[in-house]
Amino acid sequence: MADRNRSYKADKMVELLAPKLTRQVVGSLLGCVHCGMCNEACHYVLTHPDDPKMTPSYKADQLRKIFKRHFDWTGRVFPRWVNAYPPVTDEDLEELKDIAFGTCTNCRRCTFNCPMGVDTATLNRIMRGLLTRVGVMPEGVRVVSKDTWEIGNQMGVLDEDYIETLEWISEELVDQVGGDEQAAIPVDKLDAEVVYTINPREAKYDPRTINNAALIFYAADENWTMPSWGWDQTNFGLFSGDDAMGAASWKHLEEKFKELRGKRLVISECGHGYRSTRCEGPNWSGTDQDFVMESSVVTMIRYIREGRIKVDKSKNSIPVTFHDSCNNARSCGFYEEPRELLNLVASDFREMHPNRTENYCCTGGGGAMSMSEYTPRRLKSARVKADQIAATGAKIVVTSCHNCVDGLTDVIRHYKLDCKVAQLVDLVAGALVLEECAVIRKKAAAKPEPGLPLQGRKILVVDDEDDARVFISTVLADAGATIIEATDGDQAIELAGKEKPDLITLDISMPGKDGVEVFRELRGSPDTAAMSICVVTGHPEFREVIYAAHAEKPDGYMNKPVSPEDLVTGVHRILELRDKKE
Ligand code: SF4
Ligand code: SF4
Numbered sequence: 001m002a003d004r005n006r007s008y009k010a011d012k013m014v015e016l017l018a019p020k021l022t023r024q025v026v027g028s029l030l031g032c033v034h035c036g037m038c039n040e041a042c043h044y045v046l047t048h049p050d051d052p053k054m055t056p057s058y059k060a061d062q063l064r065k066i067f068k069r070h071f072d073w074t075g076r077v078f079p080r081w082v083n084a085y086p087p088v089t090d091e092d093l094e095e096l097k098d099i100a101f102g103t104c105t106n107c108r109r110c111t112f113n114c115p116m117g118v119d120t121a122t123l124n125r126i127m128r129g130l131l132t133r134v135g136v137m138p139e140g141v142r143v144v145s146k147d148t149w150e151i152g153n154q155m156g157v158l159d160e161d162y163i164e165t166l167e168w169i170s171e172e173l174v175d176q177v178g179g180d181e182q183a184a185i186p187v188d189k190l191d192a193e194v195v196y197t198i199n200p201r202e203a204k205y206d207p208r209t210i211n212n213a214a215l216i217f218y219a220a221d222e223n224w225t226m227p228s229w230g231w232d233q234t235n236f237g238l239f240s241g242d243d244a245m246g247a248a249s250w251k252h253l254e255e256k257f258k259e260l261r262g263k264r265l266v267i268s269e270c271g272h273g274y275r276s277t278r279c280e281g282p283n284w285s286g287t288d289q290d291f292v293m294e295s296s297v298v299t300m301i302r303y304i305r306e307g308r309i310k311v312d313k314s315k316n317s318i319p320v321t322f323h324d325s326c327n328n329a330r331s332c333g334f335y336e337e338p339r340e341l342l343n344l345v346a347s348d349f350r351e352m353h354p355n356r357t358e359n360y361c362c363t364g365g366g367g368a369m370s371m372s373e374y375t376p377r378r379l380k381s382a383r384v385k386a387d388q389i390a391a392t393g394a395k396i397v398v399t400s401c402h403n404c405v406d407g408l409t410d411v412i413r414h415y416k417l418d419c420k421v422a423q424l425v426d427l428v429a430g431a432l433v434l435e436e437c438a439v440i441r442k443k444a445a446a447k448p449e450p451g452l453p454l455q456g457r458k459i460l461v462v463d464d465e466d467d468a469r470v471f472i473s474t475v476l477a478d479a480g481a482t483i484i485e486a487t488d489g490d491q492a493i494e495l496a497g498k499e500k501p502d503l504i505t506l507d508i509s510m511p512g513k514d515g516v517e518v519f520r521e522l523r524g525s526p527d528t529a530a531m532s533i534c535v536v537t538g539h540p541e542f543r544e545v546i547y548a549a550h551a552e553k554p555d556g557y558m559n560k561p562v563s564p565e566d567l568v569t570g571v572h573r574i575l576e577l578r579d580k581k582e
Pocket of ligand 1: 031032033034035036037038039056057113114115116117118120
């Protein structure tokens with residue numbers, strides 16, 4: 001009778017399991033002694049104390065049954081002794097689906113509390129992968145997987161919508177910084193120092209985080225870009241257990257990064273995105289990781305430490321606490337960097353307890369937010385997290401993970417906590433002292449120094465007498481001008497055409513071509529006709545001569561000896577009048 005109901009899918013799962021039986025996986029399958037020490041580690045057990053099906057060992061035992069029945073001699077010979085009765089019908093697989101997807105967020109807290117080193121979360125992910133490959137999965141997982149395969153990101157954000165979002169964020173940013181076009185987000189810029197990748201949730205639901213990151217890159221005067229495709233650093237393969245999807249998503253990201261010839265791939269704050277991009281993706285795709293990848297948290301710390309951005313932590317004075325994302329913390333050892341940054345940008349940071357490896361899951365992990373059928377159980381299990389948050393007295397829970405933002409927001413709403421959720425990028429942007437950041441410092445340095453009236457002006461000083469020429473040049477240079485000198489008429493005409501000075505001080509009495517001739521030639525040439533010319537002469541009698549030399553008069557006239565003040569004031573005035581005319 002049993003054979004009549006035997007599921008083809010169950011048989012297929014056995015076949016699919018074989019290549020996944022690495023030494024580490026078999027170690028976890030065989031290592032459990034059912035001591036129960038991990039039970040208290042699991043938020044599902046703590047909130048469902050009377051349900052033995054919530055224990056980590058029960059969940060992992062579902063895979064053990066398949067393994068023992070088909071791959072281990074004990075199960076083949078003595079199935080009853082080792083409980084080697086795996087799923088055989090489609091109904092069994094439905095039950096397995098609810099266990100693998102609905103009672104575990106793959107948070108790995110139990111793993112860190114197992115004296116035998118059993119990695120229950122990995123076993124659960126393998127079970128999810130087997131089920132997914134035979135088409136047994138929650139509807140939400142099916143939809144997200146389809147979007148990932150067909151559209152290229154897990155939230156089905158179309159490339160044109162993504163680009164449009166970046167465009168309007170750019171417009172708002174430019175306005176925010178007083179019209180500086182440099183604040184616009186560069187897309188597909190080649191050879192950038194930073195290629196910034198995001199979670200699609202940011203483009204779809206939380207563009208504020210893109211805005212804040214872009215503001216920080218602008219403030220740091222970073223040479224950065226965002227890709228037009230291949231921008232999703234998240235990877236649903238981690239949650240669904242589908243290694244093929246994990247590999248394809250990672251290759252997408254890698255291909256675009258290499259096409260852009262970027263120097264450093266920066267991953268926005270997302271726990272599973274960081275883990276799958278930096279740690280798992282190259283393994284799933286069998287690729288050597290040959291370029292630099294880092295979390296944006298590390299990037300922001302570097303900007304502060306190097307003085308590229310200036311922050312004022314008193315701008316974030318509301319009490320904050322920090323929630324460790326399971327993927328960032330337990331799976332990647334990313335504990336201290338977020339705290340270092342938080343202490344730099346917030347003045348009242350309170351640790352949540354327990355924390356780091358022992359922190360509890362936000363309950364939205366493992367793709368749980370996409371499986372609405374399990375929401376009531378998830379929210380019941382969230383009581384542990386709600387108690388942790390409430391005990392801190394913080395008004396903001398900071399986390400470096402978009403998944404946790406959604407999970408925690410749900411917890412806060414459900415348990416009516418007086419708190420909101422933010423990410424580090426929001427706090428850093430909020431603490432920026434823009435006027436002291438690299439971009440503004442650079443622009444200020446390029447501006448003329450206040451108090452130097454001729455800063456940025458180029459002046460050609462024409463005089464055959466060394467004393468007079470050096471005097472005029474020195475006075476004008478001290479007033480900020482850039483000086484070029486000519487000692488005779490021919491040289492003056494040549495330099496005027498080549499250097500295009502803002503103004504020429506012109507001596508009249510010179511050997512060879514005198515000032516009158518020089519004046520005439522300059523005014524007669526289309527290249528130099530409009531140049532400002534101030535005659536500086538020791539022969540006042542030439543004034544009438546030169547005034548009669550051309551219909552156009554000189555822009556100024558000074559008799560030697562001229563005082564430094566009169567010289568600077570006169571030249572400055574001529575230039576100001578010219579600026580106004582232009
Ligand atoms: S997984 Fe480890 S801690 Fe949990 S029951 Fe098995 S041996 Fe004990
Ligand atoms: S991985 Fe997390 S949710 Fe899953 S059984 Fe272990 S402690 Fe519980």
